[in-house]
Amino acid sequence: MDKYQSREGLVVPLDRANVDTDAIIPKQFLKAIGRSGFGPNLFDEWRYLDHGEPGMDNAKRPLNPDFVLNQPRYRGAQVLIARANFGCGSSREHAPWALQDYGFTTIIAPSFADIFFNNCFKNGLLAITLDASLVDQIIKDAQATPNYRLAVDLENQTITTPGRQELRFEIDPFRKHCLLNGLDEIGLTLEHAGEIRAFEAKHKATQPWLFA
Amino acid sequence: MSAKTLYDKLWESHLVRQDANGTALIYIDRHLVHEVTSPQAYEGLKLAGRKVWRVGSVVATADHNTPTRDWDKGLDGMRDQIAKLQVVTLDENIKAHGAKAYYPFLDRQQGIVHVIGPELGASLPGMTIVCGDSHTSTHGALGCLAFGIGTSEVEHVLATQCLVAKKTKSLLIRVEGETGPGVTAKDIVLAVIGRIGSAGGTGYSIEFGGSAIRALSMEGRMTVCNMSIEAGARAGMVAVDDKTIEYVRGRPFAPKGAQWDEAVAYWRTLKSDPDAKFDRVVEIDAGSIQPQVTWGTNPQMVAPVDGKVPDPAQERDPIQREWMERALKYMGLAPNTPIVEIAIDKVFIGSCTNSRIEDLRAAAAVVRGRKVARSVKLALVVPGSGPVKRQAEAEGLDKVFIEAGFEWREPGCSMCLGMNEDQISAGERCASTSNRNFEGRQGAGGRTHLVSPAMAAAAAVSGHFVDVRTLQ
Ligand code: SF4
Numbered sequence: 001m002d003k004y005q006s007r008e009g010l011v012v013p014l015d016r017a018n019v020d021t022d023a024i025i026p027k028q029f030l031k032a033i034g035r036s037g038f039g040p041n042l043f044d045e046w047r048y049l050d051h052g053e054p055g056m057d058n059a060k061r062p063l064n065p066d067f068v069l070n071q072p073r074y075r076g077a078q079v080l081i082a083r084a085n086f087g088c089g090s091s092r093e094h095a096p097w098a099l100q101d102y103g104f105t106t107i108i109a110p111s112f113a114d115i116f117f118n119n120c121f122k123n124g125l126l127a128i129t130l131d132a133s134l135v136d137q138i139i140k141d142a143q144a145t146p147n148y149r150l151a152v153d154l155e156n157q158t159i160t161t162p163g164r165q166e167l168r169f170e171i172d173p174f175r176k177h178c179l180l181n182g183l184d185e186i187g188l189t190l191e192h193a194g195e196i197r198a199f200e201a202k203h204k205a206t207q208p209w210l211f212a
Numbered sequence: 213m214s215a216k217t218l219y220d221k222l223w224e225s226h227l228v229r230q231d232a233n234g235t236a237l238i239y240i241d242r243h244l245v246h247e248v249t250s251p252q253a254y255e256g257l258k259l260a261g262r263k264v265w266r267v268g269s270v271v272a273t274a275d276h277n278t279p280t281r282d283w284d285k286g287l288d289g290m291r292d293q294i295a296k297l298q299v300v301t302l303d304e305n306i307k308a309h310g311a312k313a314y315y316p317f318l319d320r321q322q323g324i325v326h327v328i329g330p331e332l333g334a335s336l337p338g339m340t341i342v343c344g345d346s347h348t349s350t351h352g353a354l355g356c357l358a359f360g361i362g363t364s365e366v367e368h369v370l371a372t373q374c375l376v377a378k379k380t381k382s383l384l385i386r387v388e389g390e391t392g393p394g395v396t397a398k399d400i401v402l403a404v405i406g407r408i409g410s411a412g413g414t415g416y417s418i419e420f421g422g423s424a425i426r427a428l429s430m431e432g433r434m435t436v437c438n439m440s441i442e443a444g445a446r447a448g449m450v451a452v453d454d455k456t457i458e459y460v461r462g463r464p465f466a467p468k469g470a471q472w473d474e475a476v477a478y479w480r481t482l483k484s485d486p487d488a489k490f491d492r493v494v495e496i497d498a499g500s501i502q503p504q505v506t507w508g509t510n511p512q513m514v515a516p517v518d519g520k521v522p523d524p525a526q527e528r529d530p531i532q533r534e535w536m537e538r539a540l541k542y543m544g545l546a547p548n549t550p551i552v553e554i555a556i557d558k559v560f561i562g563s564c565t566n567s568r569i570e571d572l573r574a575a576a577a578v579v580r581g582r583k584v585a586r587s588v589k590l591a592l593v594v595p596g597s598g599p600v601k602r603q604a605e606a607e608g609l610d611k612v613f614i615e616a617g618f619e620w621r622e623p624g625c626s627m628c629l630g631m632n633e634d635q636i637s638a639g640e641r642c643a644s645t646s647n648r649n650f651e652g653r654q655g656a657g658g659r660t661h662l663v664s665p666a667m668a669a670a671a672a673v674s675g676h677f678v679d680v681r682t683l684q
């Protein structure tokens with residue numbers, strides 16, 4: 001996993017609640033066996049006017065001009081901000097893969113669905129939970145202000161608005177540590193291999209049928 | 213010792229280590245693997261030069277992508293080459309890394325991963341069970357801790373047999389009283405989601421209790437636990453009772469002989485202590501639940517069959533109102549339309565929510581002696597597994613469906629997510645026994661209404677939603 005780089009980024013406001021992972025990356029793209037290349041199909045059904053299938057030349061497809069991601073002013077955005085319960089539904093990790101492949105480094109919402117939230121951190125994508133009223137303010141400001149950018153500082157757990165307002169966010173210390181250092185969680189867990197083996201032996205002694 | 217919830221007991225009995233900051237390492241007993249969320253995990257394992265920690269914990273099948281017809285043509289019957297590569301990749305990964313059991317595409321025991329786990333006895337009370345699929349919560353019906361994970365976590369469990377996790381809060385949903393006629397497990401869980409919302413369970417593990425849950429069959433409990441994730445919960449579970457134990461007895465992977473007795477003695481402890489404290493309790497009166505039909509693009513957008521499509525104008529919260537308006541536009545529905553006036557184009561009876569034998573029996577009971585309405589373009593029955601299919605055929609249910617005009621297919625996820633060719637087209641409306649009515653879920657532009665198997669059957673023979681109680 002790559003280290004999370006704290007930096008300033010252009011913000012795109014996705015003014016919707018309960019955005020589900022089926023919308024983030026539709027099922028037909030889950031047939032791939034790799035982890036990359038999902039970016040062009042991020043929000044496929046909202047982003048294009050035609051029906052997308054794997055293998056199509058996405059550059060030639062008709063874009064939906066009404067969809068926020070397609071507005072020229074948001075080109076190159078790195079921060080996505082949306083309403084509550086972002087990432088609900090399917091556990092597909094293709095959702096954070098697609099967001100990241102598109103270029104997003106940070107997702108901000110008042111709340112996230114549990115599995116999606118987990119999946120983000122496994123891939124170095126920072127998901128920030130922010131008070132609904134602050135999210136509402138940022139969404140409105142980002143809609144009203146061209147080139148609206150937020151500076152995200154993971155180390156200090158702050159977001160700074162163009163108006164120099166500094167907003168603090170909370171993050172689990174272990175997750176923060178992994179993101180900042182680009183740590184491989186499997187490697188970390190395997191440092192406890194001895195404990196896992198000891199647990200396993202005890203577990204097998206008390207519930208042998210689990211190991212039949 | 214203080215009183216414990218079932219969730220506390222399951223959590224504590226799998227705790228490998230606990231760090232001061234609340235992060236824990238949890239041991240995983242059963243790892244269910246399928247073709248869509250595993251290739252990148254096996255690839256990661258290979259790239260890092262790691263091995264599967266405990267091959268005996270892995271049970272695998274191909275279900276999401278696989279076609280539901282032309283099985284006689286073998287793998288060649290799979291026209292989608294990209295999907296086929298995924299199915300073949302699973303074959304190769306299991307061959308290279310091993311598994312306790314593998315039910316590939318075309319196997320007699322193959323089926324939806326959440327149907328075959330309990331059916332085989334591969335899912336047992338007291339276990340921790342994970343799968344790269346959000347509906348893993350289904351298995352919690354057996355009194356175990358079961359939840360969906362992402363692909364990185366699939367790789368993590370393959371490599372370490374553990375997950376890094378934090379304990380969730382606990383939510384007891386107590387459904388008391390007797391359900392009326394025509395009200396099924398599906399209606400109970402849809403009513404629960406309608407009540408607490410699709411994020412109402414976020415941060416919680418749910419225990420379903422109360423007399424109405426105890427009265428459900430094991431399959432009904434699976435339907436309820438299956439949809440815990442649609443309320444945002446990490447897991448759903450039901451305490452072990454006699455029904456649980458009778459269900460598990462004699463299954464292929466269930467313990468035998470002296471081990472069986474030992475296991476049962478332990479399993480009987482798998483219930484919340486009488487004075488256990490939950491972080492939150494929601495009480496629901498079973499008698500007030502009607503057959504349910506969803507009208508929107510999220511499972512919480514649900515109404516009783518004798519109700520109407522709600523009017524967003526009545527909603528005070530602007531975000532909520534905007535969401536409802538968007539949903540109604542997508543669904544092509546006007547506010548205040550009576551649910552029973554909504555006409556349908558397709559019917560899907562299947563998915564890990566409702567494709568077990570009791571579901572097929574309930575649907576067949578409504579269909580028997582009737583015909584699929586002429587306006588319905590396609591009515592599909594997709595059994596959850598090979599054994600379910602054969603059992604249904606032994607009971608003659610296939611004939612009931614076929615005579616009425618349904619198609620009787622081979623097992624798999626099918627139109628639940630439409631990764632294979634079983635889909636609805638843009639603008640088409642489907643009465644579906646699956647679990648998600650998100651935009652495009654069953655096919656781009658398709659409109660999904662979630663219902664019970666009996667209600668789907670009633671809609672099929674009527675051409676529109678209808679209160680199944682008026683047909684019985
Ligand atoms: S039937 Fe549907 S919900 Fe269940 S595992 Fe398959 S795709 Fe997922």
